[in-house]
Amino acid sequence: MRRLFPVTDETTTRPDSGGASGADPGEREWTLAELSAAYAYPEAPADGPPVPYLRGNMVSTLDGAAQHGGKSQGISNAADMRIFGTLRGLADVVVVGAETVRQEGYRPARARDDFAAARAAAGQGPAPAIAVVTASLDLDFSLPLFTSPLMPTLVLTGASAAPDRVAAAEKAGARVVIAGDGVGVDPVRAVRALGELGHTRLLTEGGPRLLGQMIAAGVLDELCLTLSPMLTAGDAQRIAGGPSVAVPQRFALVSLLTEEGFLFGRYQRT
Numbered sequence: 001m002r003r004l005f006p007v008t009d010e011t012t013t014r015p016d017s018g019g020a021s022g023a024d025p026g027e028r029e030w031t032l033a034e035l036s037a038a039y040a041y042p043e044a045p046a047d048g049p050p051v052p053y054l055r056g057n058m059v060s061t062l063d064g065a066a067q068h069g070g071k072s073q074g075i076s077n078a079a080d081m082r083i084f085g086t087l088r089g090l091a092d093v094v095v096v097g098a099e100t101v102r103q104e105g106y107r108p109a110r111a112r113d114d115f116a117a118a119r120a121a122a123g124q125g126p127a128p129a130i131a132v133v134t135a136s137l138d139l140d141f142s143l144p145l146f147t148s149p150l151m152p153t154l155v156l157t158g159a160s161a162a163p164d165r166v167a168a169a170e171k172a173g174a175r176v177v178i179a180g181d182g183v184g185v186d187p188v189r190a191v192r193a194l195g196e197l198g199h200t201r202l203l204t205e206g207g208p209r210l211l212g213q214m215i216a217a218g219v220l221d222e223l224c225l226t227l228s229p230m231l232t233a234g235d236a237q238r239i240a241g242g243p244s245v246a247v248p249q250r251f252a253l254v255s256l257l258t259e260e261g262f263l264f265g266r267y268q269r270t
Contacts, residue, residue, distance in 0.1 A: 032114045035086040038255060039224070039266065041201045052195035054095075054202040054219055056211055057087050058239040059226040065236035066208055070103055075228040079259040084205075087224060089115035091128040091203035093154070093194055097210035098134035101145065106130065108149035125151050128203070131194065132156065133210055135183045137165035141172035149173075154197075156190050158183045187217035212242030215249065222268045223251060229261035 030038075044050045060066055061075050068074040076084075088094060088109055096106060111126035119126065130145060131154035139146070139155075146153050146169070155169045158180035166176050177197070179190040194202060204211060204220075214220045225239070251267035258264070 032086060032089070035083065036090060036115075036118065038257070039083070039086055039090060041090060044200070050195070050200040052191050052200045052202055053221050054191055054204065054214065055087070055091075055222040055224060056204045056206070056214070056220055057084065057224045058206055058211065059228055060239050061228050061230045061232050063231050063233065064238050065232045065234065066206070066239040067236045068230075068232050068234075072104070075230055075232070076226070077228070077260065077262055079262060080226045080228075080264070083224070083226070083257075083264055085112070087203055088128055089119070090201060092124055092199040092201040093129045093131050093203070095131045095133060095156075095190070095194070095202060095204040095210070097207045098132055098136070098139060099209065100205065100207035101132055101139065103207075106132075106145050107143075108145055108153070109151070111150055124201075127151055129154055129199070131177075131190075131199075133185050133190065135161070135185065137161055137169055139169070141168050141174070146172040146174050154194075156185050156193070158185055187214045187219045191219045206239070208237040208239055208241040212240040215240055216243060216245055218249075220269065222254075222266065225265045225267065227263040227265065 041053055041055070058066060059072050059076055059080060061068075065075065066072065089112055094109060100106070109127040109130060116126065127150045129151040130149065132139065132145075133156045135158060137155065137157055141147075153174045155174045155176045156179045157166070157176060159178050160181075160183045161176075161178075169176050177190075177193050179193045180186045191202065194200075204214065211220070250270050252270045254266040254268050256263060256265050
């Protein structure tokens, strides 16, 4: 990552420049400490129990495609993956849809030495857990995501899920969490259930259907969006799918980073 710097309305400030306006951003790579500070979760309230905070992380081309060839990797770059790793390093749990698990070949999150001290100080495990949202539990429970995760994988499903699939998930070592009255998952209940398990720094990486459900339910607090300087045309999915909301939700731009034409925006719900 040769250049990654914040963009403001008036000045460009290098992270090691002490905030001097107009500073040359230079040609150096931001440290993980600087990225972690830029993407830090909001501090927990001083009084009362911790409140879960849900952050989304997605990538889109200039013409709105969230994937190319069925995967997001083709529209990403090294800086995007560095931020991807940073967001995982900060999270308690990564929430992901079952279709994304199947398409992207999800594996367990790994422990990283760079984040070990900070995670220990924050009372976090060595790596975020993966929480898979699924109504059917149509998953391959022989995969490493279920058989050999560093932190036990969670399976979020509804109360009417097939008992044999629930049993298969539990036999594989997953923890099944009921977050809906029917076969599906209620995003509000899912966020609350994760919070009750002690997971308050939540990160979702999609896919588009899951993100759309979270937006519709009003539980998304923040969106980290990478805008890729690519055009793909075609009929690829947008970053969020499903029914539209009655009134568009307004998010405020918190920070904007750039590197080699890619834009990395952080937006919070107003």
